Amino acid sequence: MTPAPLITGYLFDRQVHAGNLAEIWLGTSAPGQQVAVTILTAAGAADPATRQRLEHSAQRNPLLWAANFSADRPYVIVRVASEQDTAGLLFDSLTALLPPAEQLDGAELRRLLLTPSTPAPAAPAVATPHTAAVPLGASDDTHPDTMTARAGPGATLKRNARAVAGIVTVVVICAAYLVGGTLNSALARSSSGQTDGQLPTPAPLPPDTLLPGVMKVPEAALRPGLRPVPVIGATYAADEKANPVIDLGLPFAFRWPSGSAGTIGLGETSYALFRRVIAGQNRAKTPIDLRLAAHPCQDLPTCLAERAVFDRTWTQKFTARPPATARDRQTWYTQSDSSSSKTYELTLTRAFTSCGQWWLVGAVITAMPEHRIDAQKVINDIRTQTS
């Protein structure tokens, strides 16, 4: 038996025909496909008619898998669907490839194909005339796989070297693509941050951004049994029915004439608290309207020193006349009762202390003329409760 042909990507281990002009071998491709190869011997390769017949018949072969007609030992590889049908279809394919002088007997081929495989002898160290006829480096004419018929250990070494070179090439290409991709990514990232100029270095936050707020005071209770201390006009009688106003968050409470009182928060600043009390719920048509401001101060002298600024602040906010008449050294008022005005207005500023904290309180009450007495009672009660 001649040595099996060495064709890269295939392993041929069963020779089914050994003629002077051609051989037939069975084997498998690298992916596992069963194949058969018809390969010319050196004598067959030297015969132009045999070469031409091989090439001509291969072009019409329905089982053609691969071929190389330019090799020193031209060959044609056909696929084998199964050994059972090989005897019929494959016989026709293979015999068509053989020279007329070496046509196979069908029964003999069937027997050979169905015989359990026996390993073929390895290629000899020194190439035989048959295998030496297949040159190294010859390329396959029809199949993309690398199928170079070659022989000898020198060929194996070269083939391995070429495989390593191929792997190295693939690795280098992948690495080059990765480097290029990373560069592209970096460029895209840097460009995304350079569209609006350079970011300024952040400045520190100013230490006094939020102003100090006025301290909250506990809910003030109405002080019962106090002797009325009027600023001007009428005061509540001892047994007079009136509603206490205690939920304004101010350091004092006071009484409101009979009827519901609506309390409205007008906000707080770092300087003062602002509140409003109306009769009923209709802000636009309330018969009595009281507005209050409260400013904390360190002590009485400070309160007195700050009174002018305080009066200017709250009367401007409430559009009221500043209290100008001193009732005592801590109390000032102004009454507006002109006939030209359809409303009565009474303003009050008073300095007082509550729970150890000194305050300036400003108040302006406006009322319809028929509620003039009620307005005076409210202001006088504030004066009394802040005694």
Add this chain to the structure above:
Amino acid sequence: MLVAALIAFSAGAVWGFPGGGQSATGRELPEGLCHRLGDIDALFPQATSLKEAPLAGGVRCQAVAAKLQQPTHSQATLTITVNTFASTDDRSPVDEARRRFDTEPWPAVPAQAYPTKIRRTEHGDQWWEIEVLGVYGDTVVRVAYNAQPITRAAAERAVLILTDKALWESR
């Protein structure tokens, strides 16, 4: 092989990783962004710190001083939202961020290093709510500060500084 490597490098440089390394939810922000924004005590009646809250596509930092819980008539709420954007089929991350920025019809803040918008709302005397929106690259920062008592100028200055900080720390 050299030629093949050059071709592969060129292909990678042109087509490789076109999103700039971004995921579908945008660039990942630095760890501990809220902490990195620094001391904000000056904006609150008492010492406080920003709490980080999970947010799709970004980070939200928030601190609240409720009026009811303060010994003074004071309150403050600060919310800083940082979003980064990913590329879409037809828009780059920068375009996506700018599109989000453009949805707010607020007036622009002049003389800023990056596009900035502001909205001012006065809730009462010395009670302001300032909102600033800034965009830089693929990042949009929104800072909202609602505080009392405070002047408008001080609130605006603080919010603009915080916008600078948020963008700076989001790089």
